[in-house]
Amino acid sequence: xxxxxxxxxxxxxxxxxxxxxxxxxxxxxxxxxxxxxxxxxxxxxxxxxxxxxxxxxxxxxxxxxxxxxxxxxxxxxxxxxxxxxxxxxxxxxxxxxxxxxxxxxxxxxxxxxxxxxxxxxxxxxxxxxxxxxxxxxxxxxxxxxxxxxxxxxxxxxxxxxxxxxxxxxxxxxxxxxxxxxxxxxxxxxxxxxxxxxxxxxxxxxxxxxxxxxxxxxxxxxxxxxxxxxxxxxxxxxxxxxxxxxxxxxxxxxxxxxxxxxxxxx
Numbered sequence: 619x620x621x622x623x624x625x626x627x628x629x630x631x632x633x634x635x636x637x638x639x640x641x642x643x644x645x646x647x648x649x650x651x652x653x654x655x656x657x658x659x660x661x662x663x664x665x666x667x668x669x670x671x672x673x674x675x676x677x678x679x680x681x682x683x684x685x686x687x688x689x690x691x692x693x694x695x696x697x698x699x700x701x702x703x704x705x706x707x708x709x710x711x712x713x714x715x716x717x718x719x720x721x722x723x724x725x726x727x728x729x730x731x732x733x734x735x736x737x738x739x740x741x742x743x744x745x746x747x748x749x750x751x752x753x754x755x756x757x758x759x760x761x762x763x764x765x766x767x768x769x770x771x772x773x774x775x776x777x778x779x780x781x782x783x784x785x786x787x788x789x790x791x792x793x794x795x796x797x798x799x800x801x802x803x804x805x806x807x808x809x810x811x812x813x814x815x816x817x818x819x820x821x822x823x824x825x826x827x828x829x830x831x832x833x834x835x836x837x838x839x840x841x842x843x844x845x846x847x848x849x850x851x852x853x854x855x856x857x858x859x860x861x862x863x864x865x866x867x868x869x870x871x872x873x874x875x876x877x878x879x880x881x882x883x
Contacts, residue, residue, distance in 0.1 A: 630709040630813065632685035635693075637714040640707070643693045644668060652715045654745050658762050661751055664708060665761060665840040669698035669879045670754050672831040680824040683817060685710070696880065698839075700823065700831065701738045701754035702816050708753050709740055718743040720810040723819075724752075727791070727802035736819040736829075737804050738811075750782070750792070750806075756838050757847050757854075758794040758803055766790070777844060777859045835871075839879045846878045853878075 641650065644663040650656045674681050681703065682688070688706050691697045698704065705721075712719050719742045723735035739752040742763065749763040761775040769782045769790070779795035789807050793800040823829050830836060837848040844856035851866045853874060866874060875881040 629713045630685060630706055631713065632689045632710060634686050635689050635710045635714070637711065639693055640711055640714075643696075650711075650715060652717050652744070654747075654749070654763070656715070657712075657717070657742060657744060657749065657751070660711060661708070661753060661763060662761070664704070664711075664753055665759075666842065667880070668692055668704055668707070668753070669837055669839040669881060670700060670704060670756055670759070671698040671837040671879070671881065672700055672835065673697070673837075673881065673883060675700075675824050675831045676835050681820055683813070683820055696882065698837070698879075698881065699754070701752070702820055704754040705738050705740055705752065706813075708751065712740070712742065719751075720808075721813065721816070722750075722806050722808065723811050723815065724804040724806040726804050734819065734822075735806075736823055738816055739804070739806060741808065741810075750790075755803065756836065757845075757849075758796060758801070759838070759840075760792065761840060764792070776842070777856075837875065837879050837881070848874065848879070 644667045646660060646663045650660060683702055685706065688703045692699055692703065692707050709719060719740050722739050722741050724737035724739045725735045726733055726737050737755065739750055742749040742751050748766045751763050752760055760780055761778060764773060764780065764782050769784055771781065773780045781793050783791045783793065785791060789805045791805045792803045794803050823831050826832060834850045835848060839846050843858050847854040851871065852863065853866055854861065854863045872883055875883055
């Protein structure tokens, strides 16, 4: 097993991370700068090109948090990953641009009972404001950075709506508008974490039978019109707010992974 070098400065670094290769992988066109406009554009480009997926977990593997493994998997092998991987890669891009950020632990809230903080998001500090970025939440993940100063505002992101609340004056909650009701997605506080802090929850997400990643195949890719979602054998496609769903035969899953998600398995 490769050794993970933990930088107490908490800036995600990988010896094999090449910024221009990352930009090519996500299909980014133009010049990336350390500004909010580039932050939005980079997040959008990665969301549209790098799927949220748990293929390694479904294959019985423990997801590697070695930064070089994340770069190799996503940038050079054309794969995706779940929150630690896709947000970790995005953090490397931020570091390459000199953008300040923190890693935050977040609590998924779509389970029927209270769960530990097994999710990870980024708190980006830019242009005098703090922004939440998350490229790996799954079916109803945000599609653009959300500023802490936008708390209590309804935020339209393409055909999706989100809002950020702070009900107890401490923890923030991200909600998504789903089927005409506001649904809690995840909560977080502003206490920064280190990369090493996510190793136990990564092991849990990779191995525990109660986690959705162990239970089912889960693949999500955002598109300019909406998103494609595959959970088990159920394919859900959202396009400009219209939803179509169907169950796939076993023989259809591999071709669908290639055609809709860009994943060769």
